[in-house]
Amino acid sequence: MRIERVRAGSRPADVPLRQKPRGALSRFWGRILDFSLVLWVVRVPLLSVLLGLAMMAGVTQAQDVTLDVAMAGAPVGATAGVSRAILSLVGAVFLLWAMPVHYAARLLVETDNGLAAKVARRDSAAGRRGIAGHDWLMAAMVREVPRLIGVLPFFIFAIGANAAISNLPTLADRPAVDAAHHQLVLLVWAMLAGVPLFYLYCVLRGRLTQVQALAALDRALGRWLKPVFGLLGIAPRRDDAEGQLHASGRLALLVYALLVVAVLVASPHWLAARLPLAYAVPLIFGGWVPILAYLSSVGRRFHVPILTGLFIAGAIGVYVFGDNHAVRTVTADEPAYRRTSLVQAVHLWMQANGCAGQPSSCPRPIIVAAAGGASRAGFFTASVIGHFLDYDQQKPAFSFTRADGSKVSRVARDDGRFTPAIQSALDGKEIATRLFAISGVSGGSYGAAVVAAALSARTGKAPPCPAEAPAHWFGGAIHGWRDCLESMTADDFLTTTFFGLAFHDQVQLFLRDRAALLEEAWEASFARHAGAAGAPAGPGAARRLSEPFLSAPRDPEHWVPYLVLNGTSVETGQRIITTDLLPTYAAASRCPSGGPNAECPIFTHAIDFHSLVRSDLDVRLSTAATNSARFPVISPPGSIYQVDTDVVDRIVDGGYFENFGAESALELAQAMVDVEPALAPFVLVISNDPQSVLTEERTARGVVVPDAAEHSFLPEVAGPFGAIGAVRGGRGRLAVAHAAAWLDARFGGRCPVNLVQIKVWPEDSAGRCPVGTATPEKIRQVSMSWWLSKPVQMNLHEQLEPTADRCNNRTAVEQVWSALATRSEACTGPTP
The missing domain is CATH 3.40.1090 (Cytosolic phospholipase A2 catalytic domain)
Structure with a gap:
């Protein structure tokens, strides 16, 4: 930094002034701003994983989809081990969510001019302080944030599977619950194992492209696709032609974006049959990331809020031309x-x-x-x-065998719930x-x-x-x-x-x-x-x-x-x-x-x-x-x-x-x-x-006695919606x-x-009937969506079975x- 004006007689105008050293708090705040800038640049892939985290951590219905994968490959009550279904889900998270958000984040940090200018200023400041090379902290932010975003989907699925364990209902058929618990634990560990594997892939990715054959292929792709990359605005910056996101990575992101466009016009029923439930989650959260990240990048380049503009234009279009929500007749x-x-x-x-x-x-x-x-x-x-x-x-007595091999007998007339007189009236x-x-x-x-x-x-x-x-x-x-x-x-x-x-x-x-x-x-x-x-x-x-x-x-x-x-x-x-x-x-x-x-x-x-x-x-x-x-x-x-x-x-x-x-x-x-x-x-x-x-x-006397929580977060908002x-x-x-x-x-x-x-009767977190006792602070939720896991189906089926407690x-x-x-x-x- 050069100062053009100096006091008369102090020193020549071309002699730089030494900046006053900044305090520790000022330096810390500057780093916070640097980190915030990096997060803002990668806001689209970051929002993808944050939305996924919110759903998997807080929505029972989303957590329960992991049960379908965990229990696949074995009958109810049996364990399948680390099944093909579990490995397939890890692969789907890797390919359909982790890779797109990582690549999109890398593309954004590689092509953002504002961030590049900030990195250059930090490097220049480090050089003036006598530190050779780059500002290591800024370089670490730019390098590691995309990697961390890429590994988050594995953590998110591990959180969802772990939460599904606590959602498991208490069933008379205990081995079915034990097997589901065992399989969910395996799914958690499989997802956690995906974290270091994906991080290692991120580290080795650049080195793989240095292998002679792969490097030649990448250079050839770069030459062939240079006009396409230039037209779309995803070409490497002129001051960083080598870049870290090679031509193969840019091509993979482009192909994924085109596949998402194809999904828009393809049959969702066909796709749902091939990516059901938990397998669909990576595509749902990762599918829009390349397109939205690209629009976000273009918007920053031209200082135009493209995403906001599209949202407003869409709302106006629906208002003017109508929506596609007509009741089918x-x-x-x-x-x-x-x-x-x-x-x-x-x-x-x-x-x-x-x-x-x-x-x-x-x-x-x-x-x-x-x-x-x-x-x-x-x-x-x-x-x-x-x-x-x-x-x-x-009418007749019957028996059935549970998953653990135990035989259960039911007496005649629906376990004695209707009398011989009722049978006489209903026969025929x-x-x-x-x-x-x-x-x-x-x-x-x-x-x-x-x-x-x-x-x-x-x-x-x-x-x-x-x-x-x-x-x-x-x-x-x-x-x-x-x-x-x-x-x-x-x-x-x-x-x-x-x-x-x-x-x-x-x-x-x-x-x-x-x-x-x-x-x-x-x-x-x-x-x-x-x-x-x-x-x-x-x-x-x-x-x-x-x-x-x-x-x-x-x-x-x-x-x-x-x-x-x-x-x-x-x-x-x-x-x-x-x-x-x-x-x-x-x-x-x-x-x-x-x-x-x-x-x-x-x-x-x-x-x-x-x-x-x-x-x-x-x-x-x-x-x-x-x-x-x-x-x-x-x-x-x-x-x-x-x-x-x-x-x-x-x-x-x-x-x-x-x-x-x-x-x-x-x-x-x-x-x-x-x-x-x-x-x-x-x-x-x-x-x-x-x-x-x-x-x-x-x-009591026809009136529900209220029992509100002592603390409420944002009561001005929660109150009306809760009501x-x-x-x-x-x-x-x-x-x-x-x-x-x-x-x-x-x-x-x-x-x-x-x-x-x-x-459908409640049960507390320990699986006991809470009716007639002190009301528990929390009961187990029964999932409510357009799909039910097998343990939830069994729980609902058992609601008509006789039990010894008051919940029957x-x-x-x-x-x-x-x-x-x-x-x-x-x-x-x-x-x-």
Whole structure:
């Protein structure tokens, strides 16, 4: 540094002044600024690994995907050792995440002029201090930061696998948990072993290019691709022509970026089949890094915020031209006339149960309320309903063998949960005909749709599944309805959805959005099951989820329950209900919902979905379920078009309004009784949130006693969001209480139990039942996403098994069996 002006008489103008030595604090702060500059230059690859860290460290659903890899290659309860699946995941992290973020970071530090100028100034300052060569600390930052970013993905997966260990549920089949624990530990160590291997690769990478043959190849690539590199702005700097990121590295990064563009237009379903679950994570977090890093580099070169500009331009483009989140519709043959009036639906149900004209002799109509919770809710809804559909299998005693070889025996009549009198009443009856309707929310709606589709596809009483169990389900073979329905809802729907979120919905254009991809994954999975070799269902039945919702004819000889699928209106905050029932009926007395008797709404202050679209349009059964299952991030709000360019409303998850489906179930029961007073509906609530059970335990005189944490981080932000999240469950519990109160007031004089709730019970960190004891500070979370690990499936399956503690559904199961065997006249007659 030269000073041009000096005081008169002090020294010649060309003699440099010695700078005043800086203090230690000033030097330290300067180094902090140097490090911050390096991090800012590599912010895109750094953000990639930070987002991955946040997800794997804090999201149960992300942690559980490591279980799929850990348990691959061996039956449930057996250890596979360091399997091919584990090694393949290490390789995927190496190639699809670690290498791209490392190469992108190297490219950024090598081509950034601002950072190069800073390095030159530091080197010059080191020379003036008499230190030969470079400023070692600045050189270390530039060299080591990309390497450290490159090894972080291995640490991130190790953290996720370690967290998955603590998430493992307590199972009666203990060897299954022990084997999963063992395999997860191996996965942790395999990922940690990848750290020094990748670091060694980074160190040796430059030396490998000095091998004569490789060096010649690299120089040739540099000559051939020089115009391309120059045009894209990724050529070496003129003052550093050799660089550290050789032509081969630049070419690898360019090829990876082009492959990501190909992913945008390729089939996510094809890709998901080849990179499922944990294997998809490296691509999701590493895929965009080369393109975004390149745009970040160009932006710094020209001092233009390109990434911010693209985000703003994208938001404006969506505002002006619309998004790709339209609710999928199909042209159908007069769909409005294919819905069933409530009066006709009740009479068809009575015909199915052999009591037409004698309603008092009819069994109690069962209305199921299936709570929300993604695949957890779908699986549990299917599992619970399947348990009762398997009545004939529940009659005899049976035994089964656990993974450790121990034999477990169950006594007759569902382990004694129904009596000989109940058996006498149910023998020769088809349990499916007892189900009048299912009111679903979110994942519960998906479970309801699968149940309805499977019942539609059945041949006689046989479930539409082959005997051989699919690989993604924990069971060994399919023996009945419960096994069939569980296997149908246990598939991987998460990978395709996340590819849609990570790629398709970031460049919308003509591409299908992630909601449509989720629906297609449901349709394909059901078709694989119901259309598999050995499955009783025919080819047409296997397509039920992809057919128009209102296309299936109503046949009392082949009974299928009605569906009431609850979404939420963005415009009004009311329910948007997608149902195969006509939304109004002629009330026999005063309209229960308060409307006019001639056109009495079944559901109060609710919007009928089909009234929002053209009269010639319907939706697929899968789309009807998605109308209820659009929870944040995973699925976008669905735009409902009344005409081609007129968005009349947007629909989001039904859980925003009420997460249990109990309010719609109650209103349907009230309308049903108004149509036929001799019937006595029974409501079965299937909930699946363990935390909600603990909340109910704190209820006194109908009021939940709050117990807030003493400390809250950012309460101004956490408070409103926490309230929004809590309201969905709070309104659900309120709806259940209202339903129980109305049913008891109507039928309680003769039938003491009119509503039953089957739950997923909580367990504390030690695996104990916390109900009836001091509420633990933390309970184990049951993963909720569009995929379930096998231990989680087993945990949900075991919720209906008898246990010695208070956390069991024994009483609830007994009461459901009793309701299935009870005639309506037992509840509607005069009080004895």
